[in-house]
Amino acid sequence: MIRISDARLDYFLAEDVPYIDLTSEVLGIGDEPGRMEYFSREACVVAGVEEVARLAGLCGCAVESARKSGERIIPDEPIISVNGTAADLHRLWKVGLNLLDHLSAVATKTRAMVDSVHEVNPSCEVLTTRKSMPGCKDLLTEAVMVGGAFPHRLGLSETVLVFDHHMKFMGGFDAFVRQLPEVRCRCIEKKLFVEASPDQARILAQAGVDGIQLDKVSADELGPLVSELREIDPHVTLIAAGGVNPSNAAAYAATGVDGLATTAPFTAKPLDMSVRMQAC
Numbered sequence: 001m002i003r004i005s006d007a008r009l010d011y012f013l014a015e016d017v018p019y020i021d022l023t024s025e026v027l028g029i030g031d032e033p034g035r036m037e038y039f040s041r042e043a044c045v046v047a048g049v050e051e052v053a054r055l056a057g058l059c060g061c062a063v064e065s066a067r068k069s070g071e072r073i074i075p076d077e078p079i080i081s082v083n084g085t086a087a088d089l090h091r092l093w094k095v096g097l098n099l100l101d102h103l104s105a106v107a108t109k110t111r112a113m114v115d116s117v118h119e120v121n122p123s124c125e126v127l128t129t130r131k132s133m134p135g136c137k138d139l140l141t142e143a144v145m146v147g148g149a150f151p152h153r154l155g156l157s158e159t160v161l162v163f164d165h166h167m168k169f170m171g172g173f174d175a176f177v178r179q180l181p182e183v184r185c186r187c188i189e190k191k192l193f194v195e196a197s198p199d200q201a202r203i204l205a206q207a208g209v210d211g212i213q214l215d216k217v218s219a220d221e222l223g224p225l226v227s228e229l230r231e232i233d234p235h236v237t238l239i240a241a242g243g244v245n246p247s248n249a250a251a252y253a254a255t256g257v258d259g260l261a262t263t264a265p266f267t268a269k270p271l272d273m274s275v276r277m278q279a280c
Helices: 006-016 022-027 049-058 086-120 137-146 164-168 173-178 180-185 198-207 219-232 249-253
Strands: 033-040 062-066 078-085 125-128 160-162 192-196 211-215 237-241 259-262 273-279
Touching: 006 049, 006 086, 022 086, 033 086, 049 062, 049 078, 049 086, 078 086, 086 125, 086 137, 086 249, 086 273, 125 137, 164 173, 173 180, 173 198, 192 198, 192 237, 198 211, 198 219, 211 219, 219 237, 219 249, 249 259
Parallel strands: 125 259, 160 192, 192 211, 211 237, 237 259
Antiparallel strands: 033 078, 033 273, 062 078
8 A cells, every 4th residue: 555665674674683683593493493473462453464474575484374454353363474484483573563563553543533433424534644753654654544544644745734834924814815816826736725713714715725724623613613614615625633533533523524634543552462473
């Protein structure tokens, strides 16, 4: 789904095994054949399976069986099983486990949010922000997409999204609105979205922006506001942002917005996963 190079995966291995697996060398077990399977002690939506399978190949192991990312599994059900030497299995062990338990946690939390949102509003999408751990964007983006969400904004080069910070450099909100025609002339291939308060949103809808991001507006207040903004411009895209989480996502979706911008999936606690390893 997301392009992740072999070089990136090899970096993960090199970070954990920069030279040798000293323990396997000291014990003299490196060449002994074995089998290892990853499993979860919790029901979850798995993610990162394909990357772990590729890591297995880079370690010299052979994949015996594997589930697909996005599948739901029950506790103790094997996620991926591999064969290899003791040295190769131990080289793969923790790196693979760390990927699986972190990414599956994100995918599981995402899936729960998406399901709750679509139950009340099938047309509303869960959108994850760019407020994720630097250096992990590719893996986290894949995990949230496996969970059924979409990236809200992958970076500054991707979309035009105007915040209050930008307007301060233009003389404030009123000055920004006056300059909108000129801004739109420079924005011919991209949609123009603006984060706004309720009062600002009414003005922006009349001014004809493509989308409005309503930040930290309660679901109770947002419902009537969405109806009002749709009356002004039926085609404006409306996004709820700020404080959207699993406990209130359905309430926000029920207001009729088109999407929910959230950081919540990135804070998922790693799942309780482990491996079963045996000599063959």
